[in-house]
């Protein structure tokens with residue numbers, strides 16, 4: 001078919017060798033300039049509150065390379081790419097905002113509540129550059145808007161908790177963008193850590209409430225995943241006793257998978273270390289950030 005006949009073994013080998021080199025080098029070239037900007041695209045939405053059509057920035061996060069995952073599941077990507085900033089869909093006309101999985105799910109009473117309590121006071125936003133990355137200030141205000149919407153529509157506690165958690169991640173990740181040499185670096189870092197801690201506390205309180213008041217899956221998490229998250233949050237906000245209770249129940253559980261159990265053991269070690277630190281300090285509530 002390819003006219004190789006009895007030479008096929010040889011020519012295929014050579015072709016492969018030749019191909020490999022340019023393929024690899026173009027691949028490397030392509031991967032190097034991977035920026036947040038190059039992953040952004042506009043996605044059209046129809047607002048369930050005011051019926052406007054608008055374009056929201058979405059990020060192809062599947063293309064970004066994961067660098068590490070924090071104790072509380074916050075994902076850190078290479079090149080400072082942060083998909084978390086793009087998760088809120090906000091209507092620029094009426095101010096309705098939510099996470100994608102909740103966006104279309106509104107009862108008529110909820111739509112009415114949003115119109116009366118948010119849209120009436122909302123100043124329509126001008127169109128922005130579709131390709132420009134979202135900054136942290138904007139990301140936080142989008143999360144706040146989504147949170148206010150969730151309060152107004154009497155959304156589930158878990159939805160509010162999840163928004164608080166994702167807001168906390170914005171404050172945490174923003175610190176990575178600060179200039180370490182700047183005179184106000186420590187002050188800005190302190191302010192972000194303080195804001196992060198407040199949102200983490202709200203997320204923790206909300207998820208603890210949701211754990212007893214809602215049926216799993218809660219924000220897409222089964223019982224054990226939620227408990228793992230809560231254990232991590234307990235450590236972060238300094239509620240070590242509850243954190244220990246949660247990890248011990250995960251370690252004993254028959255439904256938790258080996259990865260969850262290993263994670264729980266890690267958290268248990270962190271709790272033990274924090275307790276030792278506390279004893280050494282002799283002071284009570286000096287809840288510090290994550291590990």
Ligand SMILES: [Zn+2]
Nearest residue numbers: 047050091094
């Ligand atoms: Zn709208």
